[in-house]
Amino acid sequence: MTKLEQIKKIYFIGIGGIGMSALARYFMFRGARVSGYDRTETPLTKALVVEGIPVHYTADMEALPKDVDVVVYTPAIPASQEELVYYREHGYEVVKRSDVLQWITESSFNICVGGTHGKTTISTMVAHLLRHSEFGCNAFLGGISANYQTNFWSSEKNTAVIEADEYDRSFLKLVPDIAVITAMDPDHLDIYGTPEEVENAFIQFAGKIKPGGCLISKYGLSRGEELKAPSHITYSFDNNNADVYVTSLRVEEGAYIYNIKARGWQLENIKLLMGGLHNVENSIAAITVAKQLGISDDKIKAAVAAFRGVKRRFEYYLPEMHQTAPVLIDDYAHHPEELKALITGVRSLYGSQKCTVVFQPHLFSRTKDLAREFAESLDLADEVILLPIYPARELPVEGVTSNLIAGYMQRADKKLLAKEEMLTYLAEHKPGLVVMAGAGDIDALVLPVKQVLMQTAVE
Template sequence: MDLNKLHRIYFVGIGGIGMSAIARYFNEKGVTVSGYDRTSTQLTQQLEAEGIRIHYTDDISLIDREAQLVVYTPAIPASMTELAYYRENGYEVVKRSDVLQEITRSLFAITVAGTHGKTTVSTMIAHLLRDSGYGCNAFLGGVSANYGKNFWSSEKQVAVIEADEYDRSFLKLSPDIAVLTAMDPDHLDIYGTAEEVEKAFIQYTTNIKPNGTLLVKHGLHRGSELKGDNRLDYSLQNDAADIYATNIRLDDGGYEFDVVQQDWMIDNVQLRIGGMHNVENAVAAISVAHILGISNDKIRSAVASFKGIRRRFEYLVKRDRHVYIDDYAHHPEELRALITSAKTLFRGKKCTVIFQPHLFSRTRDFADGFGETLSLADEVILLPIYPARELPIEGVTTQMIADRIKGPDVRIMDRDAVPAWIESHPAELLITAGAGDIDLLREPLKDIINKQ
């Protein structure tokens, strides 16, 4: 697959956050890009405004029959009519990860993997490289608040890529710098066991190019088995790591801190987004920028200008009486980092968490963890499970989580009932969390809280 010889590409599932980044990459190169998605969204509407033709009906009369390459996402069922047509008629049909594989082979590639933090770290790295003038092509799994998109291009032959562990697609990548943020069990519907998840992340590090660098979070289980000719580990503030933060101070919903390594230091770094886990994410991003030779002053300036990512510890309301934070957290450890950070930043405020479980299998596998983590809140509202790609599993419901929450008041309600309840029960510190359609509550709740 020679990406430089392509003139027409068709995307099946073009509206996905990862797929749309690749579609934008080719569109900006002058390739004719078109595709299908199930529903029209803000993201697909942006793609259409950029000149990409999209339709929303599974109909072979609407496809591009002259496409040289067809790219699909694993979320698309094999029985889908358009996908089946392309396969049965001899078109070259590949996964999104196959395209990213070719991109990492042809460019200097910085890939970021991990069950948590990869979207934030990859977006931070890409922002630091862009803001400092170094330059990069960015393929992100979230929408950057600085630029309002999940992809940008550069003449610099460098790519920053979020490496997704779902369906093992990240194992096709060949990074020059590989970042690994976490190896906690997830996607057990794919991997089966926590051990298989860990084996996949270990394998990810074996694909680092010769003389490449592995930057890994300090203290990971089985971390000694990870590969890489050059290895550095980072931490929030554990001085046993090669790189860590110190002298951390709270600063108006954000943080100020120093980053220390044995032979260099950057002092007075200002991060203007919330979440102590984001200080650790910043340490990882700063480490990559330093490896690339970006100056301390440029790094410091870029971190201070970083506005975050849509749905990652995103402040929708932040004033004295009311704070509303929205986050994509859908794993117990992500929820733990979210709730503890919010309660630390806004001590004394009653913390209300609205959580939408994502996937029946994840709810079944991590019900105990969800119950323990949500018990950190003062009040919890649980929504029905968002099924995404799954069919229901007998006996697996939101009630499994509710039964395991100890301490807070717990309610289960439909999403549409939430705004009226919040209107009559004002929240001091409100958090919405989940990877499903809970984001549809963002604007209604923001309007209600602003009126309160």
């Protein structure tokens, strides 16, 4: 009996996390009794409850299930959390999310998508390609698929598509058959210390690929020549030195139409309805995975045309049907390179139209480490509203506020506003194109902003 077959009752501390909830759904699918704790109720925890997974929001030692086989926690949970302490002190098997993913992947064919940005979109694209084409897969995603309204699905095919998270070096527990590396930019320096250590971790990740496996990486990565794999394919949006790249791109009725040229194959008239040139590049990686699996060209093109993206990845909230203005786009971008790709993608669709970006920095440490880079990316917009930093797991750092980013900005009109002040400002100034970005709780402001913009549009 395998480790997974032994698990009949499982408890998750931090069950509302995007990666944790995918695992909770996986064990529910397998028939295990699943329950968990999180700090706050969210749409995702509400969905889990509807699916039959009990979730509570206050640490309660009396209410804790005592007859569980395994307790899973996320690194975002502090070591002093009462439930975590209880289970550890009472001899339960307590493991990280990455340990469970390791168990799952020990006996399957694994497609693992890693990178400091782009991995959620590409892993969701890959999983969608495999599902839509009827190739089949078990999907463990770091975002909610807009096509299927979930971050997990399963099939009888013993193939797993996994978003490989570099935080806490979790992805080094995976053993890919096919690995994708999108970027190795500095991030999570509170864990790694230096940019070089981030790169070292990705080099190690490439080294985990099984014999006969394949690495698909973005062309031109720093230290990309050190990525060693049994087979290595590079991709790029437009650099013809890469093994796979785009040609003949055009925009038609809000969709990108393009060809892909590769060494030994090409694919013509691909249609992608997801905004952002960076998502065209993301599709190259996903399509290359599908070609490696032998999926037919017709099925690949049909799947890409049917792809509706990922929640909070270039997600449109406005315009709605029969509307022409204003435009509201929500995106999870929380790294300078992600912001740069997001704003550039908006420009590719809307040209010189005035672009207002509402950005909520995520983590004091990331803001401190990358303030200059954030400023350079945000300067690509016309107007920037900076909200206070979302702390997540961190305590405040003296001298580190959103003003640190504003101080380095040179071009865009910038404002530091609280959430309510931001809503008032948008109502008064009636911008026609608003982009909201960040990985904190800014998503809770999207509907209020939508209401403000719709109201100003009819006045």
